[in-house]
Amino acid sequence: xxxxxxxxxxxxxxxxxxxVSSEYLNYVKPGFRFLLIAAGAVVxxxxxxxxxxKEDGHRGPGVAWLLTLPVFAIFxxxxxxxxxxxxRSEDAPARPAASALTAYTPLTKPVSDMxxxxxxxxxWGDSTQSMAGKQVKLTGFAVPSKKDGxxxxxxxxxxxxxxxxxxxxxxxxxxPAPEEDQWIEVTGTWVPPKEGAPPPGTAAPExxxxxxxxxxxxxxxxx
Amino acid sequence: xxxxxxxxxxxVPPADWGRKGQPSFGPWVFxxxxxxxxxxxxxxxxxxxxxxxxTWSTVFxxxxxxxxxxxxxxxxxxxxxxxxxxxxxWTRALPKRAALxxxxxxxxxxxxxxxxxxSVPVASGLISRGVTPAAALAFLLSSPAINxxxxxxxxxxxxxxxxxxVARFVASLAVAVLVGWIWLRFGKGEWLQARRHHDxxxxxxxxxxDLLHAGGFLVVGGxxxxxxxxxxxxxxxNALADNVWVSVLALALLAVILSICSEADAFVAASLTAFxxxxxxxxxxxGPMVDLKLIALQAGTFGRRFxxxxxxxxxxxxxxVSVVTGTVLL
Numbered sequence: 001x002x003x004x005x006x007x008x009x010x011x012x013x014x015x016x017x018x019x020v021s022s023e024y025l026n027y028v029k030p031g032f033r034f035l036l037i038a039a040g041a042v043v044x045x046x047x048x049x050x051x052x053x054k055e056d057g058h059r060g061p062g063v064a065w066l067l068t069l070p071v072f073a074i075f076x077x078x079x080x081x082x083x084x085x086x087x088r089s090e091d092a093p094a095r096p097a098a099s100a101l102t103a104y105t106p107l108t109k110p111v112s113d114m115x116x117x118x119x120x121x122x123x124w125g126d127s128t129q130s131m132a133g134k135q136v137k138l139t140g141f142a143v144p145s146k147k148d149g150x151x152x153x154x155x156x157x158x159x160x161x162x163x164x165x166x167x168x169x170x171x172x173x174x175x176p177a178p179e180e181d182q183w184i185e186v187t188g189t190w191v192p193p194k195e196g197a198p199p200p201g202t203a204a205p206e207x208x209x210x211x212x213x214x215x216x217x218x219x220x221x222x223x
Numbered sequence: 224x225x226x227x228x229x230x231x232x233x234x235v236p237p238a239d240w241g242r243k244g245q246p247s248f249g250p251w252v253f254x255x256x257x258x259x260x261x262x263x264x265x266x267x268x269x270x271x272x273x274x275x276x277x278t279w280s281t282v283f284x285x286x287x288x289x290x291x292x293x294x295x296x297x298x299x300x301x302x303x304x305x306x307x308x309x310x311x312x313w314t315r316a317l318p319k320r321a322a323l324x325x326x327x328x329x330x331x332x333x334x335x336x337x338x339x340x341x342s343v344p345v346a347s348g349l350i351s352r353g354v355t356p357a358a359a360l361a362f363l364l365s366s367p368a369i370n371x372x373x374x375x376x377x378x379x380x381x382x383x384x385x386x387x388x389v390a391r392f393v394a395s396l397a398v399a400v401l402v403g404w405i406w407l408r409f410g411k412g413e414w415l416q417a418r419r420h421h422d423x424x425x426x427x428x429x430x431x432x433d434l435l436h437a438g439g440f441l442v443v444g445g446x447x448x449x450x451x452x453x454x455x456x457x458x459x460x461n462a463l464a465d466n467v468w469v470s471v472l473a474l475a476l477l478a479v480i481l482s483i484c485s486e487a488d489a490f491v492a493a494s495l496t497a498f499x500x501x502x503x504x505x506x507x508x509x510g511p512m513v514d515l516k517l518i519a520l521q522a523g524t525f526g527r528r529f530x531x532x533x534x535x536x537x538x539x540x541x542x543x544v545s546v547v548t549g550t551v552l553l
Contacts (some may be wrong), residue, residue, distance in 0.1 A: 003435055012440070014291060027285035035292035042295050046431050061432070063439030063523060070287040070442060085274035090476070159380075160487030162285035163452060166494045201496065214388035 004050030011044030026081040084143040087154040087167035098157035109136040118167040123205035142178040151177035159221045175209040187211040245501035282451035283329035292342040297341030301348030302430040308474035310353045325403035328358035332365030361403030367485040367511035368395035380489035394548040416526025440523030444516025464497040474502045485511035501549025
């Protein structure tokens with residue numbers, strides 16, 4: 001009986017974060033949605049079916065009680081997407097996957113929207129320097145820096161779930177830092193590394209910002 | 224002492240006497256340790272305030288949510304194997320000689336497109352249907368590492384380095400088969416905890432039991448992995464990248480700690496640019512076979528006596544085979 005209720009609780013929580021809200025995007029890639037709905041439905045059905053089964057005196061495993069923990073976490077804490085705490089290290093951001101094979105198209109628009117991953121790829125892996133002198137717009141959250149006169153616009157990149165998240169960061173110059181973790185759109189120009197600067201990939205690339213706009217958190221918080 | 228020896232064996236209660244239905248203490252002790260660990264972080268590290276807890280809870284929920292579909296799929300498949308596939312099918316499908324059945328089962332792992340959470344209940348279902356444990360274990364180890372989804376993800380994560388995916392396939396299959404053979408030669412049946420199903424358990428009942436049981440242990444593993452994920456800063460690692468053996472061991476241990484789904488670990492490995500290809504191969508080979516959530520799942524499914532032998536064996540073989548494969552292929 002209690003074990004069936006446990007399954008109903010678990011299935012219900014999974015269905016809630018995938019159908020009623022889009023909270024599941026805080027934890028996994030969008031592609032997981034239908035897998036999660038199917039799994040949640042199976043768990044829920046098993047639980048409901050168990051309610052009608054007659055008791056045979058066999059108690060379920062005690063360890064199953066632990067399944068209440070993620071359910072409590074979802075309902076009580078409602079864990080937010082990973083933010084500046086997870087991106088706080090001053091190290092160079094990870095080199096985004098698959099950048100080596102990407103051909104970079106010329107930027108023709110007056111201001112080009114791009115992901116931070118693409119910015120890192122163009123800053124580090126583009127021998128034609130297609131980004132030099134072009135205005136670009138990045139979306140991310142603000143992360144303070146220990147270095148003077150700069151802060152970071154950052155976004156986490158996930159391949160599967162938040163446990164494998166890696167921070168992507170660009171150092172922003174020339175504008176006052178917004179509040180930590182505030183979601184922003186930053187418009188600015190890439191600062192190509194000077195002579196004698198550390199090699200690409202060892203420090204976050206820099207941009208000089210001309211505009212910083214505060215925005216609400218995007219529905220899909222990860223890149 | 225003397226009196227005890229004189230008790231006839233028939234009167235000695237079975238090992239599991241009086242334990243029926245009670246939770247075992249292992250996981251609770253484990254949780255207490257983790258709780259103390261977390262508490263210690265709050266006491267000793269004042270900077271670890273609520274953002275740390277929120278980051279922890281996000282990673283914890285993410286691991287549970289991400290694993291659930293695969294766990295449900297694995298439990299469903301396992302229950303289907305138990306309910307609908309007659310035991311005679313396996314005796315026909317697998318070679319009679321167990322030493323041959325091990326590599327066949329290892330290669331068969333390539334067809335189950337799931338991650339490690341699915342393979343544990345499936346292997347348990349196979350054993351309960353009379354498949355040689357050594358062969359089922361080879362399948363358990365190989366399927367999350369060499370299935371098409373994982374290999375394609377590895378190719379995508381390492382552009383221009385197709386040998387990484389090849390090396391991963393070769394090394395993972397080799398470890399799975401070697402562990403299977405070693406288990407066949409030295410393993411004892413009593414180390415494996417029998418499934419506690421009633422014989423009359425229905426399809427839904429078997430699924431319900433397995434899901435609750437494995438799910439509970441998945442939560443234990445998720446908590447451990449999330450704790451490590453938050454506590455261990457990755458920049459510590461870069462200090463270890465220079466020495467060949469130390470770097471291989473460091474990334475092998477990182478794979479155990481992070482407990483990343485095998486379909487995503489290649490992307491993390493690709494981001495560990497400070498490390499040699501061999502060390503990153505070790506990360507990819509160890510991760511799907513030994514990690515915290517998997518250890519918890521295996522302990523729950525096969526018992527502690529199995530896990531304390533199986534996990535060190537698999538880990539050391541995975542590291543050794545990775546070094547050999549990396550030296551030859553990468």
